[in-house]
Amino acid sequence: MDRSETRPHTPPMLNTLPRDGLVAVVKRDCPTCTLTAPVLAELAAQGGLVVYTQDDPGFPESVAERIDDTALDVSHRLGIEIVPTLIRFQDGQDVGRTYGWDRAAWERISGFQGIGAALPAFRPGCGAKNVEPGVLEKLKIRFGETGLTARHIELGDDEDAFEAMFERGWSDGLPVVPPTQERVLRMLNGTARDPAEVIGLCPPNLIPATVEKIAINAVMAGCKPEYLPVVLAAVEAVLDPAFAMHGVLATTMFVGPVVVVNGPVRRQIGMNAKGNALGQGNRANATIGRAVQLVIRNIGGGRPQEVDRATLGNPGKYTYCFAEDEEGSCWEPLSTDFGIPRGVSAVTVFAGFGLQGVVDQKSRTPESLTRSMAGSLRAIHNPRLYPACDAMLVVCPEHERTFRQAGWTKQRVLAELQALTAVPADPLLRGVDGIAEGLPPTMAGKTVHKFRPDGLMIVRAGGGAGMFSGIIGGWAMPGPTGSLPVSKEVRA
């Protein structure tokens, strides 16, 4: 791989700044700048004014000494945010500045009274071109001010970026978005966190996962900058030792991180909690889950048939992320089960796999529906294996309606399901019915539980039509000695 350092760039244009005198930065596209053109002419006539134009080098016509700053080098160096900006230089130092048109401030900075007498006293300015989205990132790159520390990989002119990324092993098998400096800087605008902040140690190689490296992978996954706080929270959750990401990766079982999003951020970034919530078609759902997987792959070094020993894996290992339909639910959000207050944006990660449908189009009472759901839950992994794993029950609106109408709380539903999935061991013993798989003989006469006491979760999601809930099964190593579901607050 090639290495290249970002070289600070000092444009010759900066030599045009006066040691003593006035500088104005303007653009023709700004009505306040055009309004102040006569004032600039007045000041220029007094001598000692240099005008830099951001868009049209011919503007303002009334000033002879105007300098083309369409490259925005000087504007960037001067940190212009609003045009017009008027600056007083003294001994090469910026000793005072004002922006927009404010006669009193202009009089004070320029030292001339009575300027712009025909103008109103005040007019706000316009946003400067050098801080427009997309422009600022390019300027930071040109000036070597990105603050990014990731190694630069230069591709040849004839090299296809997408193919190059596949060849380097950065992809999950689908094309990834090239993580250019511009894209990564824009991604980092999605968070106030320091790019150097370490979110956790990423297995299997226990590499410190920095905000910058996660942002690079989020770019590749196709995330928008506003998704980044959710990605960071999800990564923080999977890297929490309680989640046991190393084991979740290394197991021969099917599991990978399932990410459930709660709180206002769901709607702010346009996540799907309704029809096809667990399916394709929503950018935020699709790319947040994918970013988590790319972080494990690229930062941690976790790859299939290497440390990832999955026998089959599951399609959710490309991406598995959805939002809960809190607005449509009569229950408290999933995140509140983990101590995060309602209304606070949060992610919950669960080591899960696949989706086992619960088809029940006949039950109209909660008693019937829980019995029906329990039957499906008892089948996870194998109907003869107890305890099996943790599981997430994704309840669809038409099923939730039955519980809602009967006034069943989530706690009630969970308690009923726990009771209905505790069964006598005897029919499940090894060898019964000619099936070798099953419970050991020592369990004879006992009652066995399919789930540990906290091992069932309920999430409400899905489209309005269809009596089809879903079960996301888990890893055979649930709980404190294996993987626990983990919730983290989404921080800006």
Next chain:
Amino acid sequence: MTILLDPTAESNPTSRERLARPDRLEGLTVALLDISKPRGDVFLDRLDERLSGMGIAVKRYMKPTVAKPAPLAIYQQIALEAHVVIEGLAD
């Protein structure tokens, strides 16, 4: 020219050469590490029986859970107390 930012750890995991295998086990201590996988004990018990029967010193160790990497203390204890380690890796 396109410049991409490296999404990886920018480091290759250290690959360490294995110690040379001993020619014989006489006089050495063999660590048997049970990683808490089901039936790992059956395999290791049999090895224990065979090795002990040959007069070879055997010490037994166990990971608290198969789901997580071995605690550092177990690595260090094995390194201090044994010359060779055999672990029961799968079910």
